[in-house]
Amino acid sequence: MQMNVTGNKSLGSLIREERIKRGLTQAQLGKSIGLKSSRVSKIEHGAPITPEVASFILGKMGSTLQIKVVGQEEYNPDEMTFIMSAVYHFAEKNRMPIDKAYNYLQTFKGIEFLQQFADIEQTLGNDEIVNDLLRVCANNGGNL
Secondary structure: EEEEEEOOOOHHHHHHHHHOOOOOOOOHHHHHHHHOOOHOOOOOOOOOHHHHHHHHHHHHHHHHHHHHEOOOOOOHHHHHHHHHHHHHHHHHOOOOHHHHHHHHHHHHHHHHHHHHOOOOOOOOOHHHHHHHHHHHHHHHOHHH
């Protein structure tokens, strides 16, 4: 089974949808991926999580539940970790929730920019990456 990652949904809502499709309770999902049911509930309801935790959850869901995480192109765990880290730093610097930061970056082509230029951006510091994202989004109609 594949779980499509889109810009319009939070990671928590995607996890919830997949859990419900499989007929699992939060406790059952938590047990299968190594989290308490209360943590699963918090994540499903939009609690902020670090890129490392998100990677852990997606990896566990992939190996334990045979869910393949896909987007517009083949899933690359290193690229996904980099993008999630960039989103986290963007959110932190701009004092916004991670899901809002992700949606903003998705809407104004920041995520697309990170995917296209990941090899270059990964060589930069976090402040430089955030500044690049601000420029890209501003050039595509974004205004923070």
